[in-house]
Amino acid sequence: xNAATDSIPMDPAAAPAANPEPGGPSSLLSRAERTILAxxxxxxxxxxxxxxxxxxxxxxxxxxxxxxxxxAGLAAALVAIPVFSEAWAxxxxxxxxxxxxxxxxxxxxxxxxxxxxMTAAFLPIIMTVGHILEERSMLGSQEAIKAxxxxxxxxxxxxxxxxxxxxxxxxxxxxxDIIELRAGDRIPADGIVxxxxxxxxxxxxxxESVPVEVHEGDAALAGAMNIDGMLEVELTRVGESTxxxxxxxxxxxxxxAKPPVTRLLDKYAGQYMALVLLVAAGVWLLAGNVPxxxxxxxxxxxxxxxxxxxxxxxxxxAVAARHGILIKGSAxxxxxxxxxxxxxxxxxxxxxxDLRLTDVQAMPEADPVFLRRLAAGLGxxxxxxxxxxxxxxxxxxxxxxxxxxxxxxxxxxIGEFEGQKAALGRADLFERVxxxxxxxxxxxxxxxxxxxxxxxxxxxxxxxxxxxxxxxAISDLKALGVERIVLLTGDRTAVAREVxxxxxxxxxxxxxxxxxxxxxxxxxxKAGYRPMVVGDGINDSLALRAGAVGVAMGAQGADxxxxxxxxxxxxxxxxxxxxxxxxxxxxxxTIYVNVAIGLxxxxxxxxxxxxxxxxxxxxxxxxxxxNVSTFLGLGNAGRLLLFDETGSN
Numbered sequence: 001x002n003a004a005t006d007s008i009p010m011d012p013a014a015a016p017a018a019n020p021e022p023g024g025p026s027s028l029l030s031r032a033e034r035t036i037l038a039x040x041x042x043x044x045x046x047x048x049x050x051x052x053x054x055x056x057x058x059x060x061x062x063x064x065x066x067x068x069x070x071x072a073g074l075a076a077a078l079v080a081i082p083v084f085s086e087a088w089a090x091x092x093x094x095x096x097x098x099x100x101x102x103x104x105x106x107x108x109x110x111x112x113x114x115x116x117x118m119t120a121a122f123l124p125i126i127m128t129v130g131h132i133l134e135e136r137s138m139l140g141s142q143e144a145i146k147a148x149x150x151x152x153x154x155x156x157x158x159x160x161x162x163x164x165x166x167x168x169x170x171x172x173x174x175x176x177d178i179i180e181l182r183a184g185d186r187i188p189a190d191g192i193v194x195x196x197x198x199x200x201x202x203x204x205x206x207x208e209s210v211p212v213e214v215h216e217g218d219a220a221l222a223g224a225m226n227i228d229g230m231l232e233v234e235l236t237r238v239g240e241s242t243x244x245x246x247x248x249x250x251x252x253x254x255x256x257a258k259p260p261v262t263r264l265l266d267k268y269a270g271q272y273m274a275l276v277l278l279v280a281a282g283v284w285l286l287a288g289n290v291p292x293x294x295x296x297x298x299x300x301x302x303x304x305x306x307x308x309x310x311x312x313x314x315x316x317x318a319v320a321a322r323h324g325i326l327i328k329g330s331a332x333x334x335x336x337x338x339x340x341x342x343x344x345x346x347x348x349x350x351x352x353x354d355l356r357l358t359d360v361q362a363m364p365e366a367d368p369v370f371l372r373r374l375a376a377g378l379g380x381x382x383x384x385x386x387x388x389x390x391x392x393x394x395x396x397x398x399x400x401x402x403x404x405x406x407x408x409x410x411x412x413x414i415g416e417f418e419g420q421k422a423a424l425g426r427a428d429l430f431e432r433v434x435x436x437x438x439x440x441x442x443x444x445x446x447x448x449x450x451x452x453x454x455x456x457x458x459x460x461x462x463x464x465x466x467x468x469x470x471x472x473a474i475s476d477l478k479a480l481g482v483e484r485i486v487l488l489t490g491d492r493t494a495v496a497r498e499v500x501x502x503x504x505x506x507x508x509x510x511x512x513x514x515x516x517x518x519x520x521x522x523x524x525x526k527a528g529y530r531p532m533v534v535g536d537g538i539n540d541s542l543a544l545r546a547g548a549v550g551v552a553m554g555a556q557g558a559d560x561x562x563x564x565x566x567x568x569x570x571x572x573x574x575x576x577x578x579x580x581x582x583x584x585x586x587x588x589x590t591i592y593v594n595v596a597i598g599l600x601x602x603x604x605x606x607x608x609x610x611x612x613x614x615x616x617x618x619x620x621x622x623x624x625x626x627n628v629s630t631f632l633g634l635g636n637a638g639r640l641l642l643f644d645e646t647g648s649n
Contacts, residue, residue, distance in 0.1 A: 040082045044128040050075035051121050072117040079124035080108055099273050100127075100301040106277075107297040107619065114290050119619050123298060126623040156181075156188050159232065173238045181220075181231040189222045191233040198229030221570070276300040283610045295609030295618035304598030304629045309591050311637035316587040319643050323579050324571040335549050335566075336584030338530050342482055342577070343521060343543065345535035346489035346499055347385055347446070349553055349574075351464040353536065355389035361441055362458035371457045374400045375450050378413045378424035381405030386448050387413060389462055390424065408432070411513075412448070420453035426490075430456060444498060446491055470503045473574035478504075480581055484529060488517050488543065518542035534577065535565075551577065579645045590640050594633040601629030 050071050057068035087105035090098025104127050111120035157180040158168040165180055170188045173179070178194065181187060187200075199211035202224050211227050214220060220233050276297065284293040320327050347353050362368040372393060377400035379390030384407075391399070402422060405415030411432065412425015423433055425448060430437045435451045446462040474485060486507040487500045496510035509520055521543045524531045533540075533547030544550030544565045552565035553572060569576050605622055608614050614621045 036082070040128050043078045043082060044125045047075040047078045047121055048125055050078070051118065051125070054118070069117055072121055076108070076112065076117050076121035076124075079121060079128060082128070083108055083124045099269055099276075100303055100306070102273065103276065103297045103301050107294045110290070110294055110297070111619070116290070119291070119294065122620050123294070123623055126620065126627065127298075127301070156185070173235060175235055175238055177235045179233055179235065181226045181233060183226055183228050183230075185226050187220050187222055187224045187226070187233065189235045189239070190237040191220050191235040193218045193220055193231055194234050195232040196230045198231050199227040201225040201227055272302075279606065279610060287612055289612050291616055291618040292609050292612045292614070295614055295622040296606055298619055298622040299605030299609050299626060300602060301626055302598065302602065303626065304601060304633045305595060307630060308594035308598055308633055308637075311634050312587055312590045312594060312640060315590075315637050315640040316583060319640060320580075320583060323576060323583075323645060324569060324573070325576055325580055325583075326568040326570055327566075334584070334588060335530070336532070336580055337588045339482060339532045339549060339581055341484035341486065341524055341529040341531040342477055343486045343488050343524065343531050343533045343547065344505070345540050345543075346487060346491055346496060347464060348536035349467075349534055350470045350487065350499055350503060351466055352572075353385045353464065355385045355446060355462045355464050357389050357393040357460060358445070358463050359443075359461040360458060361461065363438075363456060366457040368458070370400075371450055371460075373398055374402070374417060374422055374452060374457070375424050375448070375460055376400065377402035377417070378405055378415055378422060378450075381415065382407050382413050385464075386446055386460075386462060387424070390448070390460065417452060422453075423451045424448060440492075445495060466499065466502060467572065467574060469572075469574045473577055474504045476575055476578035477581075480578055482532075482581070484524075486520075486524070486531075488512060488520055490517075514540075514542050518546045521546040532577070532581075534574075551580070582645070583643060586640060586643060590637055593636055597629055597633050597636065601625065601632075605629075 054068045054072040054075065057064050057071065061068070083101065083105050086101040087098075090101045104124060107123055108120055111117070111123065155167050155169050156173070157165045158173070159165050159178045159180060168177075168179075173189055179188070179191075181198070183198075193214050193216055195216060197213070197215045200214055200220065201211050202221065214231070220231070222237075279300075280293045280296040283289060283296055317327055344350055347355075357372075360368045360371055362371050372390075375390040376394035376398075379387035380396075380399060381387070381402065382405075400417055400422075402415035402417050405413055407413050408425065408429060411429035412423060414421065414423050414425075414429075414433065416422065421433070423429055423435065427437050427440060427449060430449060430451055433451070435454055435456050437449060437456055440447055440449075441459055441461065443459075443461045445464060448460045448462070450457045450460065477485060484507070485505050486509065487496060487505045488509050489496045490512055491510055493508070493510040496508050500506070500508045512520065517540065521531060521533055525546075525548070530548040532549045532551060533543050534551045534553070535541075535544055536553035540552075544552065549567065550565035552568045567580060605625055609618050609622055612618070
């Protein structure tokens with residue numbers, strides 16, 4: 001049985017208001033940042049016009065050279081304002097990104113000091129335009145976020161207590177509200193179907209190309225479209241706490257993702273700045289070549305390194321979401337690539353978890369009908385699959401009324417019936433409460449016992465189905481080089497071994513409590529493995545937290561498991577585990593290539609500039625090539641968007 005935990009209901013008043021509106025304060029670029037960006041672009045365009053005027057005057061009015069210099073100086077002054085402002089701000093918050101602002105500012109000062117006003121204006125213009133294009137071409141991340149947000153931005157019909165309905169904007173929805181969905185409506189928040197049947201299009205969320213049939217009791221995810229039928233849905237999560245909201249939030253956070261090499265450069269940003277200045281000073285002192293010195297400053301700007309990871313992470317998260325994988329932190333994309341072992345729960349993971357009560361073996365003096373009623377009353381207090389199966393086997397009106405029912409961590413449920421202590425659970429539970437237990441029947445499936453007033457009443461026998469995707473998923477993981485696969489379960493050894501043999505798992509640990517599962521995961525880590533732990537229940541939460549990467553079966557998993565995991569599969573297709581690993585490895589390779597592009601261009605350009613091989617227009621050439629390296633990195637990250645396994649899985 002699952003560990004004892006009290007579920008914490010969501011307070012509707014404390015729930016997030018709604019998915020933020022496009023362009024709201026939580027967008028990748030805030031309104032203030034977009035205003036500053038627009039101002040910089042305007043100043044750059046005005047300065048460019050002034051430079052064209054100055055160049056024309058030099059060419060066609062050589063006698064007015066002084067006036068041409070004045071116009072060029074004005075252009076340089078205009079673009080200098082934002083450059084110096086950002087360079088000053090970067091001094092208060094040192095980072096690799098701030099180095100670019102400071103180096104451009106220094107190059108601008110050096111150009112002013114040498115009287116090269118055309119270069120003083122051209123450098124900031126090129127860098128500003130490149131920076132703006134970088135912001136706007138982050139793989140369309142802002143547009144993607146806006147598109148996702150629009151999936152739930154429409155008004156909906158909220159049912160009133162009097163039976164009528166009202167038109168309610170998404171922002172006013174709260175957990176506990178019941179909404180009506182007609183054909184063509186999109187679901188504005190996560191919820192549970194309370195009435196009706198319909199087909200839902202989940203392609204934008206889980207990658208499922210075939211509509212999914214839902215009926216009373218099924219989950220309905222925000223962003224899904226009702227294709228046909230009429231539904232009444234009780235909302236459970238709204239705003240940023242929904243599945244879609246978490247994807248959007250993560251895509252925003254991915255902007256700050258950094259690979260290890262970028263974090264290393266961030267740590268030594270001050271030393272990097274000093275090294276660049278020494279190289280630039282050396283070029284100037286040894287060669288007396290001012291354009292080469294300016295080119296060194298510009299070529300050393302680490303823009304490509306700054307964007308290497310965020311661009312790739314945004315793309316990877318978008319691809320994962322398309323495959324029905326919710327990545328709860330971009331750093332786990334790195335950890336996934338290093339997975340060397342997989343530890344899987346059984347019930348609800350390898351098997352469907354949709355247990356059915358198939359038989360009741362009552363003791364000679366016990367009533368089988370009463371035994372079922374008592375088990376159902378106890379099971380109604382727990383979310384464990386066995387408990388749910390007990391409760392589902394008896395209509396609510398016929399269930400025994402059990403008072404003060406509580407779960408006992410990993411053992412079962414204990415309560416009180418007509419003044420006597422009642423218990424439902426595994427054999428260990430009855431040993432703890434001092435109830436003698438007979439030998440369990442030979443049954444190829446889960447078993448639970450029931451007792452009342454210190455007397456054992458009988459056994460309940462259940463059946464659980466194997467997931468069709470389990471065996472192919474295990475084969476796929478082994479093909480990826482993950483040979484060590486462990487089945488970890490609280491179920492009986494005989495059942496666990498049979499399930500493991502069917503799917504191709506050779507290492508089995510059965511009859512384990514939650515803390516024992518966590519200890520088993522720690523053993524794998526101490527042995528030098530980096531395990532991915534996959535589970536769906538409350539009793540898996542400790543193990544999920546302990547693993548190198550925790551994966552929750554999010555489509556029907558417990559909230560505690562979801563909170564403890566690093567990833568959640570929004571479908572029940574275990575083949576997505578292989579997709580996770582392949583995507584992570586591809587993501588890491590892409591980041592490394594982007595870092596290589598950034599470092600390679602920086603070293604080559606710096607070397608060419610320092611040697612004076614870029615000519616008299618070295619600063620302008622360096623600035624242009626610098627932007628080329630940045631866009632090469634963005635283009636390489638964009639290739640990750642072509643990753644697609646939705647058809648093969």
